[in-house]
Amino acid sequence: MSGRRTHTPLVAGETPKMNLHEGSLVWAASEDLGWVKGKVTRMEPDVVEVELVHRKHAEKDVGKRITVGKDNLLPVSELDDDVGAIGDVLDLQVLHDAAVYETLRLRYFDDKIYTQAGPTSLISINPYKQIIPLYTQRAINLYKDNTLDAAPHVFKMAQGAYNNLTDNNVCQSILCSGESGAGKTEVAKLVVQYLAATTSKDAGLKGGGTKVNPLFQTRQVQNQIIESNPLLEAFGNAKTVRNENSSRFGKFIQILFAPDHTICGGRVRHYLLEKARVVSQHLGERNYHVFYQMCAGVQGELRTRLHLDKPTAFHYLNQSGVYELLDTDNQPMCDEVVEWQRVSQSMTQMRITAQQQEEVWELLAAILHLGNIEIETVENKQVGEGSQVKNEAVLELAASLLKCPASLVSENLTHSLVKVTGESNPIKVPQSGEQSESGRDALCKVMYEKLFAWLVGCINTCLSSSDAMANFSEDERRRVEAHFIGVLDIFGFEVFEYNSFEQLCINYANECLQQQFINQMLHAMMAQYEKEGVRVDAIPFEDNSPCVDLLESKMGVLKLLDDECNFPKGSDEDFLQKLMGTHKGHSHLKAGGTSSDPHLKEGLVGNKNAGSVRVQSSKEAFVITHFAGEVEYSIANFLEKNRDTINESLKTILKQSTHPLLALCMAEKGDDGGAGEGDAK
Numbered sequence: 001m002s003g004r005r006t007h008t009p010l011v012a013g014e015t016p017k018m019n020l021h022e023g024s025l026v027w028a029a030s031e032d033l034g035w036v037k038g039k040v041t042r043m044e045p046d047v048v049e050v051e052l053v054h055r056k057h058a059e060k061d062v063g064k065r066i067t068v069g070k071d072n073l074l075p076v077s078e079l080d081d082d083v084g085a086i087g088d089v090l091d092l093q094v095l096h097d098a099a100v101y102e103t104l105r106l107r108y109f110d111d112k113i114y115t116q117a118g119p120t121s122l123i124s125i126n127p128y129k130q131i132i133p134l135y136t137q138r139a140i141n142l143y144k145d146n147t148l149d150a151a152p153h154v155f156k157m158a159q160g161a162y163n164n165l166t167d168n169n170v171c172q173s174i175l176c177s178g179e180s181g182a183g184k185t186e187v188a189k190l191v192v193q194y195l196a197a198t199t200s201k202d203a204g205l206k207g208g209g210t211k212v213n214p215l216f217q218t219r220q221v222q223n224q225i226i227e228s229n230p231l232l233e234a235f236g237n238a239k240t241v242r243n244e245n246s247s248r249f250g251k252f253i254q255i256l257f258a259p260d261h262t263i264c265g266g267r268v269r270h271y272l273l274e275k276a277r278v279v280s281q282h283l284g285e286r287n288y289h290v291f292y293q294m295c296a297g298v299q300g301e302l303r304t305r306l307h308l309d310k311p312t313a314f315h316y317l318n319q320s321g322v323y324e325l326l327d328t329d330n331q332p333m334c335d336e337v338v339e340w341q342r343v344s345q346s347m348t349q350m351r352i353t354a355q356q357q358e359e360v361w362e363l364l365a366a367i368l369h370l371g372n373i374e375i376e377t378v379e380n381k382q383v384g385e386g387s388q389v390k391n392e393a394v395l396e397l398a399a400s401l402l403k404c405p406a407s408l409v410s411e412n413l414t415h416s417l418v419k420v421t422g423e424s425n426p427i428k429v430p431q432s433g434e435q436s437e438s439g440r441d442a443l444c445k446v447m448y449e450k451l452f453a454w455l456v457g458c459i460n461t462c463l464s465s466s467d468a469m470a471n472f473s474e475d476e477r478r479r480v481e482a483h484f485i486g487v488l489d490i491f492g493f494e495v496f497e498y499n500s501f502e503q504l505c506i507n508y509a510n511e512c513l514q515q516q517f518i519n520q521m522l523h524a525m526m527a528q529y530e531k532e533g534v535r536v537d538a539i540p541f542e543d544n545s546p547c548v549d550l551l552e553s554k555m556g557v558l559k560l561l562d563d564e565c566n567f568p569k570g571s572d573e574d575f576l577q578k579l580m581g582t583h584k585g586h587s588h589l590k591a592g593g594t595s596s597d598p599h600l601k602e603g604l605v606g607n608k609n610a611g612s613v614r615v616q617s618s619k620e621a622f623v624i625t626h627f628a629g630e631v632e633y634s635i636a637n638f639l640e641k642n643r644d645t646i647n648e649s650l651k652t653i654l655k656q657s658t659h660p661l662l663a664l665c666m667a668e669k670g671d672d673g674g675a676g677e678g679d680a681k
Contacts, residue, residue, distance in 0.1 A: 022041060026074065113134075143159050155194045179494075196225060227346050227350070238289060245289075250490030255486075275449050282496065286322050290343065347458075352458050369401065374389070374391050375436040386431070402657045413443075457668060502641075550583060575639060576620075
């Protein structure tokens with residue numbers, strides 16, 4: 001603590017410490033403007049009127065008057081007048097929300113997007129623009145040679161992790177967390193690029209170049225780690241309503257180091273792939289990037305053979321009405337043809353053969369054509385309600401790409417196999433048109449998930465078979481695999497107008513990460529201070545243990561959901577009833593439609609098929625109070641998504657297919673270390 005100013009942590013509502021009078025300078029919480037600085041002009045028993053005063057980069061607000069409650073005021077510290085110059089928020093004289101917010105705001109306008117929050121935490125704000133000087137070779141050299149006095153930066157964090165690994169021989173992990181669009185994926189890539197640039201044997205680059213070199217002139221394995229990014233982003237990222245390039249899966253990248261502390265290999269584990277996006281998207285969103293890249297990039301004989309067209313021609317791509325990535329000026333953000341070429345190059349770098357690459361495009365095209373199969377309900381006098389394919393030509397095209405007889409595909413899409421007590425073989429039961437289309441969607445989700453896992457496996461095979469790794473004995477290899485820096489890039493907390501099982505999985509993961517942060521950063525820090533006899537004021541924080549327990553305890557949300565899936569006649573409605581009955585009165589659980597969040601209460605009614613409605617009914621939803629806010633979850637299809645299985649009839653299609661790559665994908669057993677580890681449904 002030497003050299004650091006003492007500070008007093010405060011939270012809104014601690015007004016007894018403030019001597020309020022007319023003319024007092026205060027921070028006031030405004031719903032529209034955030035924390036603003038102003039002078040008290042009028043006082044009433046519970047509220048005050050505040051006139052906003054001058055703040056840098058907020059001159060247009062000077063003179064405005066707002067009325068706020070006294071519990072929404074915080075004191076202004078004269079010693080923290082130039083907070084924009086403070087690189088670590090723990091150096092603030094008075095530490096509270098408003099002071100932190102103002103520090104980050106002023107630094108942001110000066111293109112200082114990184115701010116420390118203690119020695120092991122960094123706040124990064126997405127600038128939504130290129131700030132070239134931050135990532136030049138000069139910047140790399142600066143943080144490699146001197147991290148102690150250097151300004152806050154993601155490179156500084158990466159170098160600190162590397163120093164701890166080499167000095168203390170303890171594995172390190174860097175967690176990139178934040179809401180969707182915060183820039184987690186870009187920060188994770190910068191960490192990897194920095195380590196690749198500074199830990200190779202030829203990393204002693206001198207001088208101060210002003211151009212960004214994305215590969216930083218690295219050697220074989222470093223190049224491969226970086227070159228895997230276009231492939232992972234194409235198949236795992238998509239446009240959402242908040243982010244044009246949102247990661248729809250979590251990944252943990254392990255960068256392995258040789259005994260001489262140079263990078264010698266890597267490994268990628270993936271989690272929570274959002275398979276539902278393959279078959280449907282909310283308004284304003286897109287499917288995975290790779291589909292649009294393929295539609296634009298594949299040309300010539302292959303395009304003709306795959307019967308590719310514009311995205312508007314495919315049901316799995318045209319539901320949301322969004323086909324391009326556009327910037328704020330409504331201009332294309334990227335050239336899909338160029339992006340497709342980058343993905344192809346990335347696959348080549350990962351040693352995926354030209355033949356296998358062609359087979360990848362075949363499977364993706366098969367998924368799109370399967371999505372275009374129209375199935376209608378028909379009445380059969382003998383068996384009752386059944387279904388049949390309306391557009392046989394599309395069925396035959398999809399079947400040919402899967403290298404499977406069209407009759408077999410049709411039969412198994414429109415019928416399910418049901419095991420009957422006393423019968424040795426399952427019987428075929430006709431499906432309605434709606435049931436058959438749901439089965440078709442389930443088949444496509446499984447195919448995409450398996451293809452994604454196979455691609456991750458290819459990346460890991462490539463990274464583990466580098467020249468450096470090949471020279472190690474088995475014992476040396478085991479030691480190397482236990483000597484790494486990990487970079488975790490996972491979904492941020494999500495809340496949309498319509499939230500389902502996918503959002504529950506994502507937000508549960510974030511609750512656990514938040515709990516880990518509290519335990520590591522607050523409980524451990526306070527225990528260390530107490531052990532050393534250092535007196536510090538208590539740091540106020542909200543413990544999210546009740547929410548984590550609600551989700552994962554023996555009778556929690558996830559266990560009750562699993563139990564309901566095991567009942568022969570389990571249903572979404574019964575699950576909700578048991579959940580609300582078991583946890584009646586729980587501080588973090590409410591019935592649907594009872595949220596105190598005004599954004600949830602004011603949700604639109606109707607247009608459920610568009611996925612843009614707040615469910616509002618206690619029989620259709622439940623609300624969980626997470627650390628980041630309340631989220632209302634629709635229970636529709638909760639059990640089906642949690643089971644994450646397909647009928648035996650659909651498995652028959654996959655088993656009977658003679659497509660070489662599909663057979664490889666179905667044989668994958670999770671060798672990538674992440675396949676099947678809690679994949680989101």
